[in-house]
Amino acid sequence: MDETHLTQLGREVRGFASPEEAVLERVPNPQKDTLYLARFTAPEFTSLCPVTGQPDFAHLVIDYAPGEWLIESKSLKLYLGAFRNHGAFHEDCTVAIGRRMVEVAQPRWLRIGGYWFPRGGIPIDVFWQTGAAPEGLWVPDQGVAPYRGRG
Numbered sequence: 633m634d635e636t637h638l639t640q641l642g643r644e645v646r647g648f649a650s651p652e653e654a655v656l657e658r659v660p661n662p663q664k665d666t667l668y669l670a671r672f673t674a675p676e677f678t679s680l681c682p683v684t685g686q687p688d689f690a691h692l693v694i695d696y697a698p699g700e701w702l703i704e705s706k707s708l709k710l711y712l713g714a715f716r717n718h719g720a721f722h723e724d725c726t727v728a729i730g731r732r733m734v735e736v737a738q739p740r741w742l743r744i745g746g747y748w749f750p751r752g753g754i755p756i757d758v759f760w761q762t763g764a765a766p767e768g769l770w771v772p773d774q775g776v777a778p779y780r781g782r783g
Contacts, residue, residue: 638704647713651728654714656736657707661698667740667769671695672705674712681751682719689749690722693774696733696742697766703737722748726758734762741765747776755779 638657648654674692681688692712696703711732715725726746734742743761757778765771 638707647710649714649717651711651714651718651732654711655707656711656732657704658701658737659704661700661702664698664700667697667766669695669697669769669771670702672703672708677712677715677746679715679725680717680719682721685719688722688751690725691747691776692726692729693745693747693776694730694733694742695744695771695774696737697740697769699738699740701737701739703733708733722746722751722756723758727760730760730762741769743771745774745776747779750779 638659672692672694674690674694677690677692679688679690680686712729718725720728726744729746730742730744733739733744739762741762741764743759743765746758748756748758
């Protein structure tokens, strides 16, 4: 991927029909020699149940320690939006997003928390990370309360 040729930032982009078609882009990290954490939060993520076709909703929290590259945020927004009409189980969506980000940006470390709203009365939370966080990295709690219903 050519880091200097962004195809979406500053341009009108209609979105993508599927996550496979979506273009996730990266930009050079101007602080590549500094260990730090960046967080993306997508509180209104949607996909479809692969069996019933009904919508599923999640609050995603993605933490990563960038290396040479940063994930370009507009391309991430469009990539996540491509799941809107994509049928997949919660576990598949969550892990696939994390793996795609790792493939593109090659971070020092990444974790994703998928806090899914109930399907069939059962909330499903999915967590994936690339390994242990680097020593000295401040990793705050993801801040999403466990599902408690209407209580």
